[in-house]
Amino acid sequence: MKAKTETATGISPELYHRYLEHLINGNSAICVEIVNGLLEQQIDIQTLYIELFQKSLYEIGALWEQNKISVAREHLATAITDRAMNLVYAQLFANALPHRKKATISCAANEFHQIGGKMVADLLEMRNWDTHFLGANTPVEHLIRHLHEESVSLVGLSLSVYFNMPSLLEMIQTIRDAFPDLDIIVGGQAFRFGGTEHLSIFSHVTYCDSIARLDELVGQGNVQ
Ligand code: B12
Numbered sequence: 001m002k003a004k005t006e007t008a009t010g011i012s013p014e015l016y017h018r019y020l021e022h023l024i025n026g027n028s029a030i031c032v033e034i035v036n037g038l039l040e041q042q043i044d045i046q047t048l049y050i051e052l053f054q055k056s057l058y059e060i061g062a063l064w065e066q067n068k069i070s071v072a073r074e075h076l077a078t079a080i081t082d083r084a085m086n087l088v089y090a091q092l093f094a095n096a097l098p099h100r101k102k103a104t105i106s107c108a109a110n111e112f113h114q115i116g117g118k119m120v121a122d123l124l125e126m127r128n129w130d131t132h133f134l135g136a137n138t139p140v141e142h143l144i145r146h147l148h149e150e151s152v153s154l155v156g157l158s159l160s161v162y163f164n165m166p167s168l169l170e171m172i173q174t175i176r177d178a179f180p181d182l183d184i185i186v187g188g189q190a191f192r193f194g195g196t197e198h199l200s201i202f203s204h205v206t207y208c209d210s211i212a213r214l215d216e217l218v219g220q221g222n223v224q
Helices: 013-024 028-040 045-065 071-086 115-126 140-150 162-178 211-218
Strands: 102-107 130-133 154-158 183-187 205-207
Touching: 013 028, 013 045, 013 071, 028 045, 028 071, 045 071, 045 115, 071 115, 102 115, 102 140, 115 130, 115 154, 115 211, 140 162, 154 162, 162 183, 183 211
Parallel strands: 102 130, 102 154, 154 183, 183 205
Antiparallel strands: none
């Protein structure tokens, strides 16, 4: 059966709830079918990411917090989401331009939430950035080595849990020491209730409260 959308750019509440139910029940095949249906209808990728993947994972997190689902089921939902995101890559990389600025996206050391950072990396690809996504828990010395090897124009750092703030700040300081003028953007749920004041002591570090601001903050990555 084909996925049903309410508009060309949105996801109907009915479809969302069907997807969520199958996500919770671990029905990868149906989740994949729904996502493939939306892609066939040329859903905007950012809408897919935010209105389906992010929304459902936030709901999964709330259910886990209320002890209504197990940690195992939360891991299952995350794994299905990760698979579903991989369905977009044929489309995402199809029109990559040859000359693009490089961006590296990473989680702070000890930060295991990586779906948000992966989304940001993809959304930068869509804006013509040549993006390296390093995933969760990157040791700071290896991030620095990577930045030296790749000569990037932008670093994006993701933080989901507030208790990892010291490792984020250490990471920023170490990048700042090695690359005084390199632009850094920081985002993630750790800042939901504050914490951006820790970032204000650094130059060239911008907090991004929503990926809707990516255009304004980083623009396009193609070399003019
Ligand atoms: C899946 C999950 C996990 C998985 C992660 C696996 C993986 N492969 O990623 C695992 C099991 C590892 C995990 C562990 C823990 N988790 Co958890 N987890 C989640 C869950 C359910 C989904 C996370 C997710 O992918 N969300 C969807 C993405 C798309 O959203 P996002 O991360 O917010 O990203 C968006 C924006 O924030 C932003 N963004 C993010 N990064 C960046 C970076 C840049 C540069 C920019 C510009 C933007 C940006 O853009 C993204 C797109 O809009 C959330 C629930 C929730 N509300 O998200 C809890 C949640 C994040 N976890 C939570 C907790 C408490 C934990 C643990 C401490 C639990 C424990 N006691 O062990 C540990 C911490 C582990 C660690 N050291 O990091 C809390 C965090 C509360 C807080 N903020 O302090 C949450 C919110 C659950 C809850 N409701 O309480 N978790």
